[in-house]
Amino acid sequence: MQLEPVTDLPEIRPGDDLAALVADRATLEPGDVLTVASTVVSKAEGRTANLAEYPVSGRARELADRIGAVTGEEKDPRFAQAVLEESTELLIECPFMLTETHFGHICVNAGIDRSNVPGHDLLLLPRRPTESAERIRAGLEEHGLEDVAVIVTDTCGRPFRHGQRGVAIGWAGIAASRDWRGEPDRDGRELGVTVQSVVDELAAAANLVTGEGADGVPAVAIRDWEFGDLPESDELFRPVEDDLIRQALRQWAFE
Ligand code: GDP
Ligand code: MN
Ligand code: MN
Ligand code: MN
Structure with a gap:
């Protein structure tokens, strides 16, 4: 090979x-x-997406607060919101979000990437x-x-x-x-x-x-x-x- x-x-x-x-x-x-x-x-x-495009729901705020409290690192609730929108289920909520994506893949944070994304905050996985x-x-x-x-x-x-x-x-x-x-x-x-x-x-x-x-x-x-x-x-x-x-x-x- x-x-x-x-x-x-x-x-x-x-x-x-x-x-x-x-x-x-x-x-x-x-x-x-x-x-x-x-x-x-x-x-x-x-x-690509930007954090400003994710108005924060009560659930996203609660998740971000819990994760922030447990890890000692502030979690942006808009990011939690993006993760929720890209997921059908959270298998683990805290201290990190283990998600099932809409296409059935299980991964952390719905695979949303913040590296190698010039000009934007977020890169979502392909739909x-x-x-x-x-x-x-x-x-x-x-x-x-x-x-x-x-x-x-x-x-x-x-x-x-x-x-x-x-x-x-x-x-x-x-x-x-x-x-x-x-x-x-x-x-x-x-x-x-x-x-x-x-x-x-x-x-x-x-x-x-x-x-x-x-x-x-x-x-x-x-x-x-x-x-x-x-x-x-x-x-x-x-x-x-x-x-x-x-x-x-x-x-x-x-x-
Ligand atoms: P992921 O594993 O799909 O999240 O992708 P990575 O961020 O790990 O990138 C994989 C490879 O693709 C690395 O070598 C990056 O430098 C490269 N890469 C990422 N975006 C681009 C791009 O827009 N153009 C080119 N040529 N390479 C890229
Ligand atoms: Mn990736
Ligand atoms: Mn990679
Ligand atoms: Mn990447």
């Missing part, structure tokens, strides 16, 4: 055609994967990242780059471990997971539970190339990688019925 940064991309503005910008700068063969940081997808989709990925994939095809899978990524924390890493929040032209169940291990023992989250693993690898700061590399071409002859699945976000951790959090919240 090879990962190659797509270099020389400009600062992305609302309305920019990401597929065209990438097609001018990268050679992509059928079967390659292009990862694109959600930051630039959001910028192209005009998902529907899978549709964004589909659009970029179709755009690449229009520019003669056929059958390139596209993964929209974000940097995200995780429970139990320090540090953040790349995850997939939308994808097109590739299945989310490959299913190893029923395959033998080296001793011939059948694998019983392993479903490999391919899009997350590719997103994490690509994040090593993009970095998190001022590098200016929001897109990565992944070549010579094969999905293999295994069953696929498009499930990534666990529904609550199937998620013991979320169920435990709900119980904890109401105790």
